[in-house]
Amino acid sequence: MIQLPNPEKKFVAIAGNIGIGKSTLTGILAEAFGWKPFYEAVDENPYLADFYSDMTRWSFHSQVFFLSRRLQHHRQLVDHPGSVVQDRSVYEDAEIFAHNLYMQGQMSERDYQAYHDLYEGIRAFLPPPDLLVYLKGSVDTLLSRIRLRGRDFEREISPAYLHQLNALYEAWIERWNSCPVLIVPTDGVDFQRDRAARDWIIGGVRECLEPAPVRYLEPPIKT
Numbered sequence: 563m564i565q566l567p568n569p570e571k572k573f574v575a576i577a578g579n580i581g582i583g584k585s586t587l588t589g590i591l592a593e594a595f596g597w598k599p600f601y602e603a604v605d606e607n608p609y610l611a612d613f614y615s616d617m618t619r620w621s622f623h624s625q626v627f628f629l630s631r632r633l634q635h636h637r638q639l640v641d642h643p644g645s646v647v648q649d650r651s652v653y654e655d656a657e658i659f660a661h662n663l664y665m666q667g668q669m670s671e672r673d674y675q676a677y678h679d680l681y682e683g684i685r686a687f688l689p690p691p692d693l694l695v696y697l698k699g700s701v702d703t704l705l706s707r708i709r710l711r712g713r714d715f716e717r718e719i720s721p722a723y724l725h726q727l728n729a730l731y732e733a734w735i736e737r738w739n740s741c742p743v744l745i746v747p748t749d750g751v752d753f754q755r756d757r758a759a760r761d762w763i764i765g766g767v768r769e770c771l772e773p774a775p776v777r778y779l780e781p782p783i784k785t
Contacts, residue, residue, distance in 0.1 A: 571646075618668050621673070652688070656685075693767065694740075747778075
């Protein structure tokens with residue numbers, strides 16, 4: 563039996579740097595709107611150990627694996643019959659992390675070009691989200707939140723690395739035109755614990771579900 567598309571379905575993707583709060587917001591929006599949350603895939607990358615021992619040699623293999631898993635994940639969201647909210651998008655692997663490896667000289671120009679051509683070719687067939695929510699934060703905010711969640715493998719992340727990723731995120735959002743974007747400043751905003759901040763971002767997302775160009779959500783007024 564052929565399943566017809568649901569005209570009421572919404573697909574919202576949450577994007578942003580390491581530690582910015584993507585998973586937290588995914589849960590908040592899922593609860594607020596009754597959407598199905600899809601969290602970042604945790605399949606173990608069989609190239610990861612090799613990548614950390616020799617990044618230049620194994621960066622291409624590792625990124626292709628991540629891209630393949632992210633594309634499968636994206637397809638699951640598109641095929642899901644109800645509304646969905648996604649923790650990190652397929653686009654960030656290529657536009658941010660693979661690009662950063664290339665800029666740092668840890669992926670050759672030949673490998674990066676082959677990877678990017680693969681990404682662009684497949685991306686052309688993937689329906690984009692209805693809304694991309696970009697969580698924007700300073701390096702100080704990112705470092706503070708990374709320390710709070712206390713993951714061992716994130717302890718060595720340097721401010722310089724986060725700064726470089728922030729720059730790539732800003733450039734990507736600037737040229738993104740596949741769907742509306744909601745830019746959310748997160749410095750000094752705790753939407754996990756602060757009810758007013760949570761209502762503020764839920765309201766912003768609700769407003770953006772109507773067709774519109776890029777919006778910027780102003781910080782909430784503190785009383």
